[in-house]
Amino acid sequence: MIGFRTVAPSSRASVSTRSESGTVTGISAENALILKESGTTQRTLEEITEQVARELAVRAITKARVSEGVKIGVSLTFSKRDNEAFLRNVSDFISHQLTFQNHLFAIATTPEFGSSDESMIIIFASSEEYLQRASMIISSKFIGRIILELTEGKKWLAIIHDIGTSPYDEDALWDVLEKSVKAPIDPLLPPPGSKGIDEILGETRAKLQRLSPIAAYDELRESKVGAPTFLVDIRPAAQREAEGEIAGALVIERNVLEWRFDPRCYAKLPMVDRYDLRIIIFCQEGYTSSLAAYTLHQIGMLNSTDIVGGYQAWKDAGLPVLLAKAERPELRSLVSMAGSVV
Numbered sequence: 001m002i003g004f005r006t007v008a009p010s011s012r013a014s015v016s017t018r019s020e021s022g023t024v025t026g027i028s029a030e031n032a033l034i035l036k037e038s039g040t041t042q043r044t045l046e047e048i049t050e051q052v053a054r055e056l057a058v059r060a061i062t063k064a065r066v067s068e069g070v071k072i073g074v075s076l077t078f079s080k081r082d083n084e085a086f087l088r089n090v091s092d093f094i095s096h097q098l099t100f101q102n103h104l105f106a107i108a109t110t111p112e113f114g115s116s117d118e119s120m121i122i123i124f125a126s127s128e129e130y131l132q133r134a135s136m137i138i139s140s141k142f143i144g145r146i147i148l149e150l151t152e153g154k155k156w157l158a159i160i161h162d163i164g165t166s167p168y169d170e171d172a173l174w175d176v177l178e179k180s181v182k183a184p185i186d187p188l189l190p191p192p193g194s195k196g197i198d199e200i201l202g203e204t205r206a207k208l209q210r211l212s213p214i215a216a217y218d219e220l221r222e223s224k225v226g227a228p229t230f231l232v233d234i235r236p237a238a239q240r241e242a243e244g245e246i247a248g249a250l251v252i253e254r255n256v257l258e259w260r261f262d263p264r265c266y267a268k269l270p271m272v273d274r275y276d277l278r279i280i281i282f283c284q285e286g287y288t289s290s291l292a293a294y295t296l297h298q299i300g301m302l303n304s305t306d307i308v309g310g311y312q313a314w315k316d317a318g319l320p321v322l323l324a325k326a327e328r329p330e331l332r333s334l335v336s337m338a339g340s341v342v
Contacts, residue, residue, distance in 0.1 A: 053089040060105060061094060070102040070130070072177040076164045079109045079119065084157065087122040091155060095124060104130045104181055106138075106173045110164030118147060119163040123156045131156055133180040141172045201287065204294040208305050213314040216280050216307050227303065228271065229278035232257075234292055235311065239284055243311060244324040246282075254283075257292055262299045279304040286310035 056077055064073035073094075090107050108121035123138070125131040135156045139146060142160060149158035163169050185191055195203075211219065220231055233240065233249040234257055245251075252260050252269075259267040263275060271277075279301055283289040289306035296304035307314060315321050 049086060050089060053086055054093055056107070057090045057093040057097070060090070060107065061097060064103075064105070067178050068181045068183055070104055070126075070181040071098060072103070072174075072181060073105045074170060074173045074177065075105075075107050076110050076170060077107070079111060083109045083120040087120060087157070088155075091122050091124040095126075095154075098126070102126045102130075102181075104134060104177050106134070106177060108160070108163050108173070111162060118159050118161055121158050121160050121163060125154050128154055130180050134176055137176045137179055138173070141176060201290060205290050207297065208290060208293055210290070210305055210308050211280060212308050213317045213319055216282075216314075217319050219278075219280070225278065227274070227276040227278050229280065232279055232281045233311070234281055234283055234289060242324055242326075243284060244315065244327065245322045246311065246314065247320060247322050249282075254288060254292060257281075258295055258299060261296055261301055261304075275300050276303055277301060280307060281305070282307040282314065283310045285312050 056075060060073045060075040061071075063075075064071045066072075075090075087107055087109065091105070094103070094105055094107075104123070104125040104127075106121060106123045109119050111119055123131060123134050125134065131151070131154055135149070135151065138158075139149075142163075145161040145163070147159045147161060149156065151157075190196075216231070219225075220229060231246065231249045233246065233251050234254040235243075236253055240251070256267075259265050260269050261272050261277075261279060262268055263272050279293070279296060281289045281293050281296075281304065283292070283306075286307060286309045289310055293304045293306045309316075311321075
């Protein structure tokens with residue numbers, strides 16, 4: 001034993017576990033000791049607890065997945081009389097059954113509904129490398145919730161606050177194991193399934209009906225439109241000040257664009273109350289705007305598009321702009337003008 005503090009049993013402690021359907025089955029410790037059927041021998045609480053541990057281990061192995069050639073599994077069960085001994089029993093049984101197979105498992109006891117008891121988790125593996133990765137990742141995912149931890153060879157035990165009380169916890173544990181068994185990759189090679197930005201940009205633009213600056217200008221001047229149309233400038237303030245602006249454009253910087261144009265979002269603009277709005281986005285040169293417009297498509301704003309070449313192309317086409325301060329002609333006062341004449 002490693003001296004972890006465990007939850008004290010009630011006067012009528014029970015041995016219980018979760019079934020695959022999520023229901024709880026159990027038998028009281030008192031009844032376990034006195035129940036006797038004809039032709040059967042009396043069983044102790046320890047024997048029943050060991051049987052429950054073996055049944056949990058079998059279920060954990062049965063529902064385990066194989067990732068990168070490693071069998072991984074997560075199982076949550078209600079707190080027992082001695083959580084540490086119970087979890088060690090489960091882990092020893094699983095490890096014995098998977099002696100010749102790479103594996104990584106996480107088994108945790110969870111507090112009963114309405115209880116604030118601390119829980120315990122054990123992560124065990126066929127490889128110390130898997131275990132080291134898993135313990136580091138879980139510490140990040142459950143930051144602030146791990147009270148005490150200890151590593152023993154290929155086992156990692158911890159007391160953790162309220163594990164299993166949220167659906168997030170089990171999903172997070174699966175994610176920890178998935179990431180821990182991934183084979184190391186060459187850091188100089190792109191990971192499988194990744195894409196370069198040029199490929200992403202090309203795929204994105206294939207889904208848009210982009211507008212030339214002239215086409216965008218003509219559309220904005222139409223007197224009859226099917227839905228409200230907005231020209232949206234997503235450039236940062238420093239760039240607008242340095243390069244100039246388009247009069248009448250709605251300034252929504254890139255870092256808040258989706259929140260302002262999602263009709264479902266509490267931070268939406270007042271006029272964003274429908275999904276057929278025509279949103280014409282521009283950035284400085286027409287790259288970021290394409291990615292931004294496609295993001296709005298994913299939200300459901302399917303009439304979103306962007307301007308080919310961005311603000312620079314609009315300006316080069318001779319369309320009206322508000323020049324940057326550095327490009328504006330110097331404004332002289334009447335007094336200074338009079339003085340120069342004299």
